[in-house]
Amino acid sequence: MTFRTLTCAAALLSLAFAAPVLAKPKPAAPSTAVTPMTPDVFDSYDKVRPDADFVRRVIMVPMRDGTKLYTVIVFKKGTKDGPILLSRTPYDAKSTMARSASQTIKEVLPAMYDPFVDDGYIIVTQDIRGIHNSEGVYVMNRPLSGALNDTGIDESTDAYDAIDWLSKNIPESNGKVGIIGSSYLGFTSLLAEINPHPALKAAVPQSPMVDGWKGDDWFHNGAFRVNSLSYALGQSTGKADAGADIPDGVGDDYNRYLEAGSTGDYARKWGIDQVPFVRKLMENPAYTTFWSGQAVDKWMAAAPLKVPTMLVVGQWDQEDSYGAPAVYKVMEPKDTNNDMVSLVIGPWRHSGVNHYGYDLGALTFTGDTAHEFRVKYMKPFFDHYLKGAPDPKTPPVLTYATGANHWNESPKWPMGTLTPLYIGENFTASFTKPATDGHDNYVSDPSKPVPFIPRPISMADSSQWKPWLVHDQRFVSDRPDVLTYTSTALDKPVHIMGAPVVDLYAATSGTDSDWVVKIIDVYPNESPEGAAQGSKPGMAGFELPIGIEIFRGRYVHGFDTPQALTPGKIEQYKFELPNVDHVFLPGHKLMIQVQSSLFPLYDRNPQTYVDNIFNAKPADYKAATESIYRTPTAASAVWLPIVKE
Known part of the structure; x- marks a missing residue:
């Protein structure tokens, strides 16, 4: 018997003892039942439910060098032909644009946007490069391209690229963009005005960081502001440890810093002396080109005036009192018709313009001065340039006279x-x-x-x-x-x-x-x-x-x-x-x-x-x-x- 004959016989024998062939059953429907061992990690949950009164989109917007920046877009349902109100932040766009887990846009967005969302504005907040959910490398107050920055990339180019994408890719928009923001966001707002995108039609920089040595965050006339160290650490730690705090416990800061010795000794004690921005502070105590070359008012002095600008600061701004008046001083001479640049000084703390303005400490004012300003002056300013509304005749200078408690409109500043x-x-x-x-x-x-x-x-x-x-x-x-x-x-x-x-x-x-x-x-x-x-x-x-x-x-x-x-x-x-x-x-x-x-x-x-x-x-x-x-x-x-x- 040949090998082939043996093989065939074995095959026939196996078939003789095989189970009868049945029709192939239809696949069972996937089971929805859970067991004690069903994994309990849920990939994601969309907090914006179908009955929400707003639309939320998250986009990674590409920059010219290929870096993508995390961008949150929110607007009320039914919005059409809406202007874009942009902020560029180092403070986490994701959480900023989700103030609460609500289905109502005014509960989700910061209060400053209340007058805008009912009027068809599209609110956009973007993480600047290298921080939170954006790609790239973060540099504190990244210098303008030039002697201190040879990368060709800065907050001006990033703003340009962001505005270019937004103005062309949001179907509900009219393609016009205004930029707004306070503190660091005031800094990025100003930078957007240097070589601005044609779609940028108006800017409201509030309490902008302008000169960190002369009178804003880090020094005042050469004296160092000690709480800059904790801010530097929180901003400088990587995404895995973002917002880190100095672990120095609780108690009286007076004793804490006094007992440490010099501020440098304090930094060394807590191991933050090698944090890059802390090193920058400690190694550059004088106003050398390291600081003067980063002074935004000098950049603004050299830039043509192309974007209508409303500069805002609080009279008792405990962080950035210097910047807005300094920028006004260099921009105003270019405003030949006295209608492109305005200065606002309100009775507020740092960034108080965006919150409630009834009082400050022991002082009380005539109602909510911040809301009054936003509705009566700031929104009409944006409406004019972004929606084609009639010219509101924004006063060149608007200030609140504390003591007497009323607003003053003035042709120039200073007046006294x-x-x-x-x-x-x-x-x-x-x-x-x-x-x-x-x-x-x-x-x-x-x-x-x-x-x-x-x-x-x-x-x-x-x-x-x-x-x-x-x-x-x-x-x-x-x-x-x-x-x-x-x-x-x-x-x-x-x-x-x-x-x-x-x-x-x-x-x-x-x-x-x-x-x-x-x-x-x-x-x-x-x-x-x-x-x-x-x-x-x-x-x-x-x-x-x-x-x-x-x-x-x-x-x-x-x-x-x-x-x-x-x-x-x-x-x-x-x-x-x-x-x-x-x-x-x-x-x-x-x-x-x-x-x-x-x-x-x-x-x-x-x-x-x-x-x-x-x-x-x-x-x-x-x-x-x-x-x-x-x-x-x-x-x-x-x-x-x-x-x-």
């Missing part, structure tokens, strides 16, 4: 004429120049710095941080290391509109010193005033700061050329306080305070000159006698921009 309020003998303040020589001394001890608010201090506590610039100054008025000069009660209003200018003649027994100057509105002590005057009951004798600023003495002869002070030598220190519109009412008093620390908001000056204060040693911190002069030739004063009524 600088008039000196002199310090005088016996700790008086008056508009009369000193006729005799004199000076007042105090001892500044770095081991006992003056706190910027009453202790215990937590700069992470928003209830302390947001209103600190309006805190009653009586908590330091009697300290021996704070000089207080007070006028007699006013018999008529004093109205100021502009930036008060400090003109301080001072000497120190040390080789470096900080100078802190405040202008204060002292309320009558006889009786509390009502809300009609912008205060709450119980404000008798209240010392309301109208402006507070600091100057690091080593920069008296140039911000880029620090040098030791000569002990005992009188130097003239000139610097501006924040821009304000304020009315000192009859019966109130004017007050000037002078001190040499504002801790722990600003790092301690050791009062011994060292090359880099971040690296000061314990032995460098020494008490010094500070002298404030009031003579005919060295007449210390705060020059108030007074408006004649």
